[in-house]
Amino acid sequence: MRVQVLYFAAFRDAVGKDAETRELAEGATVADVWKALVGQVPFFARFPIMPPAAVNREYVEAKTALRDGDEVAFLPPVAGG
């Protein structure tokens, strides 16, 4: 299956793009996407735990299973206001 992964703010700067399509095994979870990123992007390897994540614009837990076409985002510390 394929999901769209979005990057914002400091994460976008680290990855060098604001979005990409990723190919995942069936049954893959949000945590699996994070693990792959940690292996590929040194910036993400510095995080002791997975940052807050969203699937289709809702906050989700790491164990959330993904479906084809989902929009996944890992969120840097928010700083609105």
Place this chain on the structure above:
Amino acid sequence: MYLTNAPLDVASLLKEARPSDGALSLFVGVVRNQNEGRPTTAIEYEAYGTMAEMQIGKILEELGREFPAARLLVRHRLGRLSVGDASVAIVATSPHRAEAFAVCRAAIDRIKTTVPIWKKEFHPDGSSDWVDPAARK
């Protein structure tokens, strides 16, 4: 839509009170000239727009249940702002002041913690940093 690239029109928000409201509480967040002792010349706000709209909507729904007599209006600015510019404006109207103050404060507190908006601070030497509120102290 709660997010906007246009300057916030705070004056127009003051006309939001209903005839039954005796109180209007206004909070305006403003870009200041320093953060943690480092001078700031500008802040650039960025959002995960579709999610931020949805999360602000959820906060307003929650607060609508917690403060049924009050009504809230939220506007958050995006893009590059200068010192003194309004970044966020919240208007709470209610029959009485206690509820207007309380719901206005709850709204800004929740917006700051759960809405995916980020800010990059620019310094006089041209450098810039993404702000991490949790990194303070």
